[in-house]
Amino acid sequence: MHHRARTFLFFILICIFCIGTPLVVLFSQGYRFDIKQKKIVQTGALHIKTKPSSAAIAINGKQKRIRSSRFLYSGTVFRNLVPGNYNITISSSSSLPWEKNISIEPSLVTKSTHVALPLSPPPTKTLFTSTSTFRYIASTNDEAFLVSSDKKSLFSQSLNDTSQKQIFPIPTATTTLEKSEIILSAFPSASTHNTLVNTNKKSYVISNGETISLEKPLQTIANQNKAPVSRLLWHPFDDAILFGFTSSANYWIHLPDMTIGTFLKEKIIGWSSAGSRAYFLSAQGTLYEFSTQLQPTSTPLTTIDPTLFSRFPLAIHALGDNRFVIHEPSGILLLIDIPSLHSELVDTAVKHLVISSDASRMAYLTNDNQLSAYSLEPTVDDSIYSQYEKIRLADIPENANPLAIYFANDNWYLVLPTEWGAFITEIDKRLPLNLWVISFEKKIVPVAFRSQDAALIWQMDSTFSASRLLP
Structure with a gap:
């Protein structure tokens, strides 16, 4: 090759290198040419995790993948998305669809990892x-208590x-x-x-296949106090101890030997427990912590204005670390955070309340069927939720009459x-909020919700069934 040609080729290669290398570097770092803006922009990514994992995902109406489920599925990441707003739809056979408008930011991974259809x-x-008719009265995670007709x-x-x-009565017993x-x-x-x-x-009390009558200790308390026990309550972790409340004094009953003692000579209007601790709210507004010893002591924690409440008993939810949520039957919802010196009247018309198992958030439904979530702790997940942040979720139809709220997924x-x-709905600040309706052909009596497999337990006539609502 002629010397001039070689020189020309050398300069051509130098130009290609000088131009191409930055382009390759920019490409590897997620930069792309945006046709709409007619300039190079840094892209973002979208991480989606679905249940079922085989769900089909479409971005702006274009289907991106249909995959079969696999072991240790951790979701799918869509890379090199130009910053902007995207409409994401997810669907699967035998499931209700999911939709969300998601904003992609430069150099960031936007997440939507709690999608359950x-x-x-x-x-x-x-x-x-059963050939007999039963009425549901209570339940735990694994069993329901039914009373005969x-x-x-x-x-x-x-x-x-x-x-x-x-x-009860135990068939082999004399009671x-x-x-x-x-x-x-x-x-x-x-x-x-x-x-x-x-x-x-x-x-x-039914214990180890035996029936224990509480007639004698309750009569003893009534004679001492000149007033009967109005309510009995289990100790938060000791099956051998019951609390008994009267209008002016309160007692504990040690079941093995029927020992009786007093622990607080004030009328109690609310109570709760967390771990090994019990808490009581007196009619004077003092919140006490109850020691776990058999010879109990009550330590005052804080004072709450008793004029806030007009109906009793109050439902007190202990969140741990001296934080409490108080729900009055008339609808008042109060948050007390003693270490942070934070108290807040969250709402005044709450009819149903639920607190998550990790005490990070709560959800409530008002008398006019407004559903809201409230962040009890700061949470960084698919979105950022600050502590004490209220999220208005949905308006439930007035004629629907939900009977309770449960957390799932x-x-x-x-x-x-x-x-x-x-x-069924999601906790998500991004729109649109997905609100699904699961309808049965006939009227049912909801009994309980089994959180481990998202199954609604319900009764129809003399039949009890479980319907799995989420994958």
């Missing part, structure tokens, strides 16, 4: 069918299989109910090994059962 129709399994017998029904047994005596309520202890049963005349979804099915 409600099952429609939900797979339903019959737990048991004549209110004379109490049964424990497993929420995982068809097993059922009569627990029987009086002719006019009927069962009103049943409360399991913290360990669920013991059960407190209240009738219209007496109270009993790692505390990022809410389930609101009704007599005709359930509403």
Whole structure:
């Protein structure tokens, strides 16, 4: 090759290198040419994790992938997205679709990792069918307590299989109910090994297959105090101790030897527990912490204006670290954070409240069916939620009449059962908010919600069934 040609080729290669190398570097760092803006911009990424993992994802109407589920699925990352707003839709057979408008920022990964598509129709399994009629009165995570139609017998029904047994009166025991005596309520202890049963005349404890009558200790308290025990409550972690409340003084009962003692000579209007601690709110507005010793002491923690409340008892939820949520039957919702010296009247018309298992957030439904979430702790997840932030979620139809609220999907979804099915929604500040309706063909009686598999337990006539709402 001629010397001039070689020189020309050399300069051409130098130019290609000088121009191409920066372009390659920019490309590797996520820069792309935006046709709309007619300039080079740095791209972002989108991380999506779905249940089921085989769901189809479409970005701005263009389907991006349909994949089969696999072990240790951690989601899908879509890279090199030009900054801007994108409409994301996710769908799967036998599920309700999900939609969200998501903003992609330069050099950032935007996440949407809590997508769960409600099952429609939900797979339903019959737990048991009986020739007798039962009425649901209470439940734990694994069992429901059912009372017979004549209110004379109490049964424990497993929420995982068809097993059922009569627990009161125990068939092999001599304890029987009086002719006019009927069962009103049943409360399991913290360990669920013991059960407190209240009738219209007496109270009993079922423990290790035996029935313990509380008639003598309750009569002793009534004689000492000149007033009967108005309510019994289990100790937060000790199955051997019951608390008894009267209008002017309060007692503990040690079940093994029926020892009785007083612990607070004030009327109690609310109570709660967290771990090994018990808390009581007096009518004077003092919040006490109760020691776990058999010879108890009560330590005042803070004082709350008692004029805020007009109906009792109050539902007090201990969040740990001396933080409390107080819900009054008339609808007042109050947050007390003693270490941070923060108190807040969150709402005044709350009819249903639920707090997440990790105490990081709560959700509530008002009397006019407005559903909201409230961040109890700062959370950085798919979005950033500051502490004490209120998120207005949805307006539930007025005629729907949800009966409760439950958390699901790692505390990022809410389930609101009704007599005709359930509403399901997500906790997400980004729009549109997904609100799904699961409808049943006939009217049901919601009994409980099994969080481990997102199953709604419900009753229809004499049949109890479980419907799985989420994958």
